[in-house]
Amino acid sequence: DAKTTQPPSMDCAEGRAANLPCNHSTISGNEYVYWYRQIHSQGPQYIIHGLKNNETNEMASLIITEDRKSSTLILPHATLRDTAVYYCIVRVGSGAGSYQLTFGKGTKLSVIP
Amino acid sequence: GAGVSQSPSNKVTEKGKDVELRCDPISGHTALYWYRQSLGQGLEFLIYFQGNSAPDKSGLPSDRFSAERTGGSVSTLTIQRTQQEDSAVYLCASSLGLVGGNIQYFGAGTRLSVL
Helix, strand or coil, rough: CCCCCCCEEEEEEEECEEEEEEECCCCCCCCEEEEEECCCCCCCEEEECCCCCCCCCCCCCCECCCCCCEEEEEEEEHHHHHHHEEEEEEECCCCCCCCCCCCCCCEEEEECC | CCEEEEEECEEEEECCCCCCEEEEEECCCCEEEEEEEECCCCCCEEEEECCCCCCCCCCCCCCCCCEEHHHHCCCCEEECCCCCCCCEEEEEEEEECCCCCCCCCECCEEEEEEC
């Protein structure tokens, strides 16, 4: 898997957009960008993934730069329940290299009232 | 069920005892994974099941660890002669398989404490 770099922590005011960056300069052409989060004492939760186009779902938006070397996860209106560690992962989307998830240290997002 | 279900949610055992952890995956998911997460650490892959294929056991840390998946659904992770270093949260995940992005959905985990 390509290595990712994330800031260790970020704060965000409740109701504002949270923008979480991730650098993945060694990403390969067949590797996707995935985001998971882990709220304290809970299992990891899938958020979103993408290959090269921007993606949006009910939880978040994923913006991937044109050269694919970095991406940003956007939580449009952060709430206190979004306080968690957010993990950016880069790996192939299918086949034998796709089943072992490896989390780095992630970004601890604190949403502040 | 709607999500991955794991039981028990917490397990306290004495060193040397055997424990069984259960995972009930999302209905229709053919792939099932076990991970371990020690306090403040990342995910450690343990084992992967895909349909009727032989499981990938490459992540099991010792021969005290074993897992089975009966009928392609429920899975049990067994730890024999538990040691204090086995204390961790054991997470189970399931997915539709190695296609379509292979999105893994996790259960809440079993917190194992070996005294």
